Amino acid sequence: MPVMKIKNFSFTYAGVEAPSLKNITLPIEKNQITALIGPSGCGKSTLLRSMNRIHDLYPGNKYDGKINLLDLETGKYNNILAIKKENEFIQLRQQVGMIFQKPTPFPMSIFDNVAYGLKIAGIKNKTELSDRVEASLKGSALWKEVHDRLGKSAMGLSGGQQQRLCIARAVAVKPEVLLFDEPTSALDPISTGAIEELIVELKKDVSIAIVTHNMQQASRISDYTAFMYLGDLIEYDKTENIFLNPKEKRTEDYITGRFG
Amino acid sequence: MEKLFQKISLSSATLVLVLLLGIFTTLFISAKPAVEAFGLQFITDQRWNQEIPLIESSDTVIEDSDDAIIADEDDEDMILDEDDEEDAATKTVFGGLVPIIGTLLSTLIALLFAMPIAMGIAVFLAEIASKNISKFVGMAIELLAAIPSIIFGMWGLYYFAPLIADTFGGYQVSLLTAGLVLGVMILPFMAAVTRDSMNTTPDVLKESAYALGATKFEVVKDIIFPYSKTGIIGSIILALGRALGETMAVAFLIGAVYSLPDKITDPTISIPVAMAVNFGEASGLGESALFYLGLILFVMSFAVISFAKFYFLKRGNA
Numbered sequence: 075m076p077v078m079k080i081k082n083f084s085f086t087y088a089g090v091e092a093p094s095l096k097n098i099t100l101p102i103e104k105n106q107i108t109a110l111i112g113p114s115g116c117g118k119s120t121l122l123r124s125m126n127r128i129h130d131l132y133p134g135n136k137y138d139g140k141i142n143l144l145d146l147e148t149g150k151y152n153n154i155l156a157i158k159k160e161n162e163f164i165q166l167r168q169q170v171g172m173i174f175q176k177p178t179p180f181p182m183s184i185f186d187n188v189a190y191g192l193k194i195a196g197i198k199n200k201t202e203l204s205d206r207v208e209a210s211l212k213g214s215a216l217w218k219e220v221h222d223r224l225g226k227s228a229m230g231l232s233g234g235q236q237q238r239l240c241i242a243r244a245v246a247v248k249p250e251v252l253l254f255d256e257p258t259s260a261l262d263p264i265s266t267g268a269i270e271e272l273i274v275e276l277k278k279d280v281s282i283a284i285v286t287h288n289m290q291q292a293s294r295i296s297d298y299t300a301f302m303y304l305g306d307l308i309e310y311d312k313t314e315n316i317f318l319n320p321k322e323k324r325t326e327d328y329i330t331g332r333f334g
Numbered sequence: 335m336e337k338l339f340q341k342i343s344l345s346s347a348t349l350v351l352v353l354l355l356g357i358f359t360t361l362f363i364s365a366k367p368a369v370e371a372f373g374l375q376f377i378t379d380q381r382w383n384q385e386i387p388l389i390e391s392s393d394t395v396i397e398d399s400d401d402a403i404i405a406d407e408d409d410e411d412m413i414l415d416e417d418d419e420e421d422a423a424t425k426t427v428f429g430g431l432v433p434i435i436g437t438l439l440s441t442l443i444a445l446l447f448a449m450p451i452a453m454g455i456a457v458f459l460a461e462i463a464s465k466n467i468s469k470f471v472g473m474a475i476e477l478l479a480a481i482p483s484i485i486f487g488m489w490g491l492y493y494f495a496p497l498i499a500d501t502f503g504g505y506q507v508s509l510l511t512a513g514l515v516l517g518v519m520i521l522p523f524m525a526a527v528t529r530d531s532m533n534t535t536p537d538v539l540k541e542s543a544y545a546l547g548a549t550k551f552e553v554v555k556d557i558i559f560p561y562s563k564t565g566i567i568g569s570i571i572l573a574l575g576r577a578l579g580e581t582m583a584v585a586f587l588i589g590a591v592y593s594l595p596d597k598i599t600d601p602t603i604s605i606p607v608a609m610a611v612n613f614g615e616a617s618g619l620g621e622s623a624l625f626y627l628g629l630i631l632f633v634m635s636f637a638v639i640s641f642a643k644f645y646f647l648k649r650g651n652a
């Protein structure tokens with residue numbers, strides 16, 4: 075069952091004539107990892123950033139089509155492109171979290187970083203906060219390294235630790251979907267391995283969409299793969315099919331490294 | 335070539351230091367008679383240019399040198415023959431308390447008034463306004479920062495002072511009027527620098543907070559302010575430095591009277607104004623006392639700026 079159904083979706087940036095995404099139809103399966111691959115500039119980030127409508131921080135962009143998000147409580151789908159009110163945006167972003175290419179620790183302590191989403195969601199109870207911070211840090215394989223310095227600034231962590239902190243921070247608010255935009259491209263191989271393990275671990279609880287330039291990464295961790303090219307979705311299938319016998323010539327050329 | 339360049343830049347750097355030291359030394363030498371005559375009590379004494387009988391004020395005089403005793407302002411070295419002029423023997427005392435308090439209070443009022451407004455403008459420009467509006471208003475604010483202070487003084491006197499007197503009662507020229515106009519003067523600078531440092535907050539950092547469900551207000555409060563804290567505090571301290579030394583605008587508006595204000599709507603005087611207003615006719619110990627005031631202002635401003643510098647340096651290395 076898909077947690078998100080993207081239907082005939084087109085996207086045009088403000089002040090640009092041509093759409094950056096054209097008529098994309100794609101499911102994001104529940105508790106699965108969906109990888110978005112494709113050459114630079116094909117629109118992977120643009121698509122990902124539409125799924126929590128973070129684009130809307132900058133005015134003037136144009137959406138077309140539908141992105142339906144499953145409401146886990148009612149089992150109904152809501153079109154997130156219809157959202158207009160600020161409290162609906164806040165709710166959407168609590169349901170659909172995002173992790174960026176570079177780690178983005180906030181200028182505050184490790185504990186406060188992880189607790190931030192909870193605090194702004196209105197959780198004030200100290201024990202509940204520290205329980206959930208601990209659970210998220212454990213779930214993000216960071217607890218052992220930071221449990222004795224939760225009060226210290228998050229800026230003092232290594233890049234890989236910071237990225238896991240950002241994941242812990244996103245996980246803490248218990249989202250339905252997590253969006254990763256090249257989460258390991260700024261990290262060393264060991265940190266990358268740790269993050270990959272973590273992402274696979276996380277799919278028990280959340281559905282995941284991940285943009286990556288790393289073909290091995292996509293084949294290692296994802297269940298489904300979507301190949302995009304120049305704003306079009308060329309092929310979407312189970313990851314093994316995409317990598318072992320793609321239907322489209324362009325997909326094959328890309329994953330074998332003949333272009334891109 | 336390299337050597338020459340190094341030498342030139344080294345000597346320019348030395349020149350700045352020499353200048354700084356030179357200014358301090360000149361100030362100190364000129365202030366010395368007053369420093370010797372009044373000591374540190376100068377700071378807490380609210381009398382300015384008051385003649386008092388020698389005997390009664392013996393508590394302040396006894397340890398002082400003859401420099402303090404002036405019969406004729408034209409010759410400060412003249413020593414009185416106390417036997418001949420026992421009843422007429424007077425000395426003139428100068429104390430800096432009134433201008434020091436006036437400077438501190440007018441600066442404080444300016445800061446209290448300017449800070450919240452400057453922060454509001456900066457948040458508006460950096461986060462709320464659309465690009466075009468932000469650019470336009472930002473430019474207007476930078477132009478405002480370029481207006482010479484005497485124009486602020488005249489504008490304040492003719493338009494602002496009556497308004498203040500109508501609203502708050504009291505005198506038109508007063509501590510409050512001077513402080514508020516001073517606030518208006520430092521506001522554009524503060525707003526512009528604060529906006530600039532807020533703009534250094536990386537977009538991804540803000541997006542990360544929005545992606546957790548933060549509102550605009552929360553992003554400003556929890557991300558942008560902490561991130562740009564150093565720059566914001568720096569802008570406040572530099573504005574403080576400017577407010578401390580501002581002369582022309584305040585001279586128009588503070589009333590220039592040597593009396594401690596009971597209410598903030600009372601007129602008083604500040605250090606730069608005291609110096610500007612009195613230098614023409616001052617001589618002897620009076621002149622020296624003005625230099626003493628200058629020295630105090632110098633030290634105050636210097637302390638503020640060095641604090642800012644060290645604060646930045648510390649932050650920069652961290």
Ligand SMILES: Nc1ncnc2c1ncn2[C@@H]1O[C@H](COP(=O)(O)OP(=O)(O)OP(=O)(O)O)[C@@H](O)[C@H]1O
Nearest residue numbers: 087088090094112113114115116117118119120121
């Ligand atoms: N803010 C923007 N305004 C206008 N056009 C944009 C903007 N951001 C991206 N684009 C354009 O949209 C297209 C898709 O960009 P996008 O960032 O989604 O690519 P991507 O697949 O994520 O590439 P990469 O792998 O390099 O990150 C590109 O042609 C890009 O130039």
Ligand SMILES: [Mg+2]
Nearest residue numbers: 118119120255
């Ligand atoms: Mg991208």
